[in-house]
Amino acid sequence: xxxxxxxxxxxxxxxxxxxxxxxxAILLYRVGDFYETxxxxxxxxxxxxxxxxxxxxxxxxxxxxxxxxxxxxxVYLPKLVRAxxxxxxxxxxxxxxxxxxxxRRGITELITPGIAQGDNLLEQKRNNFLAAxxxxxxxxxxGLAFVDVSTGEFLVAQGDRAYLDKLLxxxxxxxxxxxxxxxxxxxxxxxxxxxAYPLEDWIFEPAYxxxxxxxxxxxxxxxxxxxxxxxxxxxxxxxxxxYLTQAKQAQLSHLATIRRLSPEQHVWLDRFTVRNLExxxxxxxxxxxxxxxxxxxxxxxxxxxxxxxxxxxLTDLAQIERRHHIVATLASDVAAADRLxxxxxxxxxxxxxxxxxxxxRATPRELWQLLRALRQVPEIVSLPTExxxxxxxxxxxxxxxxxxxxxxxxxxxxxxxLISKGDxxxxxxxxxxxxxxxxxxxxxxxxxxxxxxxxxxxxxTSLKVGFNNVFGYYFxxxxxxxxxxxxxxxxxxxxxxxxxxxxxxxxxxxxxxxILGAGDKxxxxxxxxxxxxxxxxxGYVVRLQHSAHLLAQxxxxxxxxxxxxxxSWVQPKxxxxxxxxxxxxxxxxxxxxxxxxxxxxxxxxxLDPEGxxxxxxxxxxxxxxxxxxxxxxxxxxMAQIGCFVAADSADIGLVDKVFTRVGxxxxxxxxxxxxxxxxxxxxxxxxxxxxxxxxxxxxxGRGTSTFDGVSIAWSIAEYLHALTEARPxxxxxxxxxxxxxxxxxxxGVHNMHVSTQELGDRVIFLRKLTDGGSxxxxxxxxxxxxxxxxxxxxxxxxxxAQLERQRMEQGIGEExxxxxxxxxxxxxxxxxxxxxxxMQLSIxxxxxxxxxxxxxxxxxxxxxxxxxxxAMTEIFAWRKMLSAKG
Numbered sequence: 001x002x003x004x005x006x007x008x009x010x011x012x013x014x015x016x017x018x019x020x021x022x023x024x025a026i027l028l029y030r031v032g033d034f035y036e037t038x039x040x041x042x043x044x045x046x047x048x049x050x051x052x053x054x055x056x057x058x059x060x061x062x063x064x065x066x067x068x069x070x071x072x073x074x075v076y077l078p079k080l081v082r083a084x085x086x087x088x089x090x091x092x093x094x095x096x097x098x099x100x101x102x103x104r105r106g107i108t109e110l111i112t113p114g115i116a117q118g119d120n121l122l123e124q125k126r127n128n129f130l131a132a133x134x135x136x137x138x139x140x141x142x143g144l145a146f147v148d149v150s151t152g153e154f155l156v157a158q159g160d161r162a163y164l165d166k167l168l169x170x171x172x173x174x175x176x177x178x179x180x181x182x183x184x185x186x187x188x189x190x191x192x193x194x195x196a197y198p199l200e201d202w203i204f205e206p207a208y209x210x211x212x213x214x215x216x217x218x219x220x221x222x223x224x225x226x227x228x229x230x231x232x233x234x235x236x237x238x239x240x241x242x243y244l245t246q247a248k249q250a251q252l253s254h255l256a257t258i259r260r261l262s263p264e265q266h267v268w269l270d271r272f273t274v275r276n277l278e279x280x281x282x283x284x285x286x287x288x289x290x291x292x293x294x295x296x297x298x299x300x301x302x303x304x305x306x307x308x309x310x311x312x313x314l315t316d317l318a319q320i321e322r323r324h325h326i327v328a329t330l331a332s333d334v335a336a337a338d339r340l341x342x343x344x345x346x347x348x349x350x351x352x353x354x355x356x357x358x359x360x361r362a363t364p365r366e367l368w369q370l371l372r373a374l375r376q377v378p379e380i381v382s383l384p385t386e387x388x389x390x391x392x393x394x395x396x397x398x399x400x401x402x403x404x405x406x407x408x409x410x411x412x413x414x415x416x417x418l419i420s421k422g423d424x425x426x427x428x429x430x431x432x433x434x435x436x437x438x439x440x441x442x443x444x445x446x447x448x449x450x451x452x453x454x455x456x457x458x459x460x461t462s463l464k465v466g467f468n469n470v471f472g473y474y475f476x477x478x479x480x481x482x483x484x485x486x487x488x489x490x491x492x493x494x495x496x497x498x499x500x501x502x503x504x505x506x507x508x509x510x511x512x513x514x515i516l517g518a519g520d521k522x523x524x525x526x527x528x529x530x531x532x533x534x535x536x537x538x539g540y541v542v543r544l545q546h547s548a549h550l551l552a553q554x555x556x557x558x559x560x561x562x563x564x565x566x567x568s569w570v571q572p573k574x575x576x577x578x579x580x581x582x583x584x585x586x587x588x589x590x591x592x593x594x595x596x597x598x599x600x601x602x603x604x605x606x607l608d609p610e611g612x613x614x615x616x617x618x619x620x621x622x623x624x625x626x627x628x629x630x631x632x633x634x635x636x637x638m639a640q641i642g643c644f645v646a647a648d649s650a651d652i653g654l655v656d657k658v659f660t661r662v663g664x665x666x667x668x669x670x671x672x673x674x675x676x677x678x679x680x681x682x683x684x685x686x687x688x689x690x691x692x693x694x695x696x697x698x699x700x701g702r703g704t705s706t707f708d709g710v711s712i713a714w715s716i717a718e719y720l721h722a723l724t725e726a727r728p729x730x731x732x733x734x735x736x737x738x739x740x741x742x743x744x745x746x747x748g749v750h751n752m753h754v755s756t757q758e759l760g761d762r763v764i765f766l767r768k769l770t771d772g773g774s775x776x777x778x779x780x781x782x783x784x785x786x787x788x789x790x791x792x793x794x795x796x797x798x799x800x801a802q803l804e805r806q807r808m809e810q811g812i813g814e815e816x817x818x819x820x821x822x823x824x825x826x827x828x829x830x831x832x833x834x835x836x837x838x839m840q841l842s843i844x845x846x847x848x849x850x851x852x853x854x855x856x857x858x859x860x861x862x863x864x865x866x867x868x869x870x871a872m873t874e875i876f877a878w879r880k881m882l883s884a885k886g
Contacts, residue, residue: 010102018090025086036067048083078120087111110247113195114175117150125303131173132240143232145240151351152254157261158232169271170311177243179204206231209238225258254358256542267313268657272681276662293589296562298344301351302555313640315656322389323642329387330561343380347373350548358541364415364424371407398547403540425526433525436518443515458486473512474502560643569644577653579608584648587631601767605632609727612750617733619754624767625733629696657693659685693728710736721746740773
């Protein structure tokens with residue numbers, strides 16, 4: 001703010017006081033009908049909002065000023081928040097009066113990316129999470145809390161860095177609060193990937209945080225939430241509650257409970273897997289993610305729940321089967337499903353409506369929408385069904401009948417969007433309100449009655465009643481009655497015109513006050529009644545939240561049933577075994593995107609740790625290997641969120657972890673090459689696999705030289721096969737045909753390839769998975785298909801033939817060492833280095849004692865002093881040794 005000459009106006013002095021409360025926020029300062037910003041705030045706001053930057057006099061000097069009309073707040077506020085600014089709203093807390101030079105003002109709300117609640121600030125189909133991260137002193141473990149103020153969801157979790165990554169990737173918080181002392185470490189971990197705001201370190205002290213959580217939930221201990229002995233959970237939860245209080249979020253009754261997330265409850269999906277499988281975000285512009293194909297929901301709250309289910313698939317078999325049963329019921333009962341769809345459409349976003357009721361932000365129209373939603377509940381409850389699982393959900397729905405009756409009785413069916421518009425309370429609710437309304441409606445009649453009485457009393461037959469803004473209602477007497485002494489003494493002259501005189505009387509002023517005052521009184525009384533109604537509704541928040549969550553579940557499951565019928569998806573059979581059997585499986589997203597007339601080529605997948613633990617899949621580039629890998633994982637994940645799957649049949653042993661290494665990209669800003677990124681992701685898989693893991697490896701080793709790549713891929717396959725306790729189910733797609741040899745050495749490895757058909761110099765990709773390995777990658781054919789110039793294609797063929805001859809002559813002779821920098825298990829590194837030696841000296845087979853003796857003899861030869869006769873003698877001895885039995 002520009003410096004003044006020492007004089008500061010009262011208005012700017014008050015502004016400075018308000019600004020000091022939140023110096024890092026843009027302060028929108030209400031002045032009459034405008035929100036104004038000053039100083040640096042004005043310069044920032046003008047740039048972001050595209051409004052005029054001007055100035056205001058401040059005791060002799062000018063200060064930058066930019067503002068906009070108060071009724072345009074919903075237009076400009078989202079722009080500021082989306083630009084990454086924190087915004088403090090400073091409102092006038094009283095009406096202006098002549099007695100006060102400056103009206104009383106106060107900051108009523110702090111809006112930040114994580115606390116935004118307005119519809120124009122939120123995405124309908126995504127939660128708007130505010131997160132708190134609480135590291136332990138070692139920095140190796142973290143407590144996390146996620147709060148969506150718009151819905152009342154409150155989640156906590158704790159774990160290591162990998163779990164922190166997973167939850168941040170899945171929840172995608174709009175804002176993260178963390179201790180100031182941890183800020184540098186956070187920036188090293190995530191840079192500017194998330195909007196982060198540091199808080200004082202003392203806020204993350206366990207004792208303080210524990211007190212905030214206990215105060216919020218009004219409990220003596222946190223045992224009921226499973227947090228009593230978990231200081232990291234308490235610290236994160238307490239910090240996020242502190243931040244909400246600091247941001248003037250006083251109405252938090254809808255944060256009524258905490259749900260704890262535990263790793264064992266959900267399938268482990270690291271950030272790489274979420275990205276590689278395109279679960280919630282497509283990898284390319286214009287693409288579609290799995291969530292887009294699975295979203296047939298009828299409500300925004302259903303869409304949000306679907307997204308969370310997809311990122312947190314279940315591992316509890318009973319819960320999964322309960323969802324499958326409901327989906328099967330809805331898929332088979334067309335009438336019930338169609339009726340449920342129509343009812344859900346009328347429910348709308350009940351979850352966020354309840355959030356607005358809890359924070360006392362609901363408008364009259366939104367409260368009427370709440371009533372409309374509640375009126376659907378009894379009909380949903382009465383849906384006919386023989387399904388025990390579905391009936392169990394339906395009977396838990398609470399229609400909140402008393403609340404519905406009161407809203408319906410007090411609120412006008414034509415309730416406006418804004419309270420100030422009036423006519424929001426129904427007739428007959430309040431006698432005094434009805435009387436005032438009658439005065440307004442019958443105002444003209446009352447004036448006519450008074451005029452008629454005065455005409456009779458005075459004999460002034462042309463008497464008129466008029467109104468202006470200067471002195472209100474008046475009697476008008478034309479000049480024809482001058483000198484007749486007909487105007488009563490009690491009338492007071494207010495204005496003289498060329499042809500008339502205007503008067504007021506005490507009775508007319510009383511009637512004026514009655515008529516004009518009725519409008520203000522109506523608004524005040526309607527606001528009082530509505531506030532009481534909103535406060536009454538607040539007492540139902542917990543019950544409403546429970547019903548909203550159940551309705552969101554029904555919405556998602558209805559969508560699954562709808563898609564199952566429309567796309568011919570099948571109900572999967574899950575069990576506690578370890579095998580995976582898919583028949584005629586398809587990729588749901590790719591299949592949905594095919595043009596009419598193009599059928600998706602389905603494929604079978606059979607995996608069993610006891611016999612077919614690793615499928616080594618070879619085939620040309622672009623033949624569909626990656627799609628086969630992805631569709632297998634998507635089938636498992638869809639099954640474990642309760643959805644049917646794109647296949648003819650699916651028998652799935654419960655999976656608790658899905659890992660993928662699909663595709664590669666440089667991390668140049670972090671100083672990592674494509675190969676280093678690949679090795680980091682692969683190392684994470686090798687170090688975390690378990691017996692129920694599903695592992696997808698696509699083209700491991702392609703980021704380095706061929707020899708390094710083969711040796712690393714080979715050793716990784718051996719490592720996974722050798723895990724006696726884990727034995728994860730693995731799909732291994734590769735263009736290294738040398739890996740086919742593993743099937744003859746390792747019983748758990750099975751070769752498959754994506755078949756092709758060669759027609760002259762053309763290759764047709766059949767996209768069908770077939771037993772046996774492939775010997776060609778057809779890279780040059782793919783280049784031809786891409787439109788590469790003919791001269792390049794011809795030359796590539798010549799070079800390929802030459803390289804293949806050299807390869808046959810030289811063998812594989814490079815060592816793999818870069819993977820050692822990524823934390824790859826030592827066994828993998830040792831195997832990768834060991835593979836190169838037998839391939840360089842293929843005549844010396846490992847474990848052959850004769851070969852070892854022969855090698856030793858060769859190394860001991862003194863070639864500089866060796867005579868021809870001596871050489872012949874040595875060769876004769878070697879031949880004798882090799883021909884000897886045993």
